Amino acid sequence: FLSPCFFCVCVCVCEELNRLNCPIFISATKDVWNASRKYCREKGGDLVVINSREKQVRDAITKMGWNGWIGLSDESEEGTWIWVDGTTLTVKFWDAGQPNNRDEQDEDCVVFEPNRQNPLLSWHDYPCLSRQHAICEKSAANGLRCHEGKSLVGGG
Numbered sequence: 369f370l371s372p373c374f375f376c377v378c379v380c381v382c383e384e385l386n387r388l389n390c391p392i393f394i395s396a397t398k399d400v401w402n403a404s405r406k407y408c409r410e411k412g413g414d415l416v417v418i419n420s421r422e423k424q425v426r427d428a429i430t431k432m433g434w435n436g437w438i439g440l441s442d443e444s445e446e447g448t449w450i451w452v453d454g455t456t457l458t459v460k461f462w463d464a465g466q467p468n469n470r471d472e473q474d475e476d477c478v479v480f481e482p483n484r485q486n487p488l489l490s491w492h493d494y495p496c497l498s499r500q501h502a503i504c505e506k507s508a509a510n511g512l513r514c515h516e517g518k519s520l521v522g523g524g
C-alpha cells in the first residue's frame with residue numbers, strides 16, 4: 369500500500385515502523401486553508417492543533433523550515449479563534465503584532481512561521497485564500513506514536 373509519507377514530506381521520522389504512518393506530516397504542495405484541511409483529513413488526520421508549549425516547540429514543526437497552515441481560524445466570528453477539533457484557543461503563540469487583520473484584509477486563518485530566535489512566537493493570521501503548505505497531524509489513535517526524542521526533519 370502507499371503510505372501518507374509517499375505523498376508528502378515526512379517531518380517526523382521515528383522508528384522504522386513509524387515511517388509508514390507519520391504523526392506529523394506536511395503537504396508537498398501549497399493550497400488554501402480549506403483545501404489544506406481536506407488534504408490532511410483524506411490522509412486520516414487533520415490540520416495540527418497546537419494546544420501546549422510542548423507541541424509548539426516540537427522539533428519536527430519548528431525545524432521544518434517552511435511556513436504552513438495550522439488548524440486554527442476565526443472565520444465564523446472575528447476575534448474568536450477555534451481549533452479544528454472544536455476547542456477554543458487557550459495557550460497562544462502569536463508572533464509580535466499578530467493577529468492583526470493586516471490592512472483590514474480578512475485574515476482568518478493561521479500560518480505557523482518557524483521562528484528559530486523564539487519558537488514561542490510563530491503564529492500569523494493570513495487570508496484563508498492564501499496558499500500555504502498544510503501541517504497535518506494524526507492522533508495517536510489513528511497513527512503510531514512518535515517518540516519525541518527521535519523526531520528529525522526529512523530522511524533518517
Ligand SMILES: [Ca+2]
Pocket residue numbers: 442446447469474475476477493
Ligand atoms: Ca480575523
Ligand SMILES: [Ca+2]
Pocket residue numbers: 466467468469470475492493494
Ligand atoms: Ca496577520
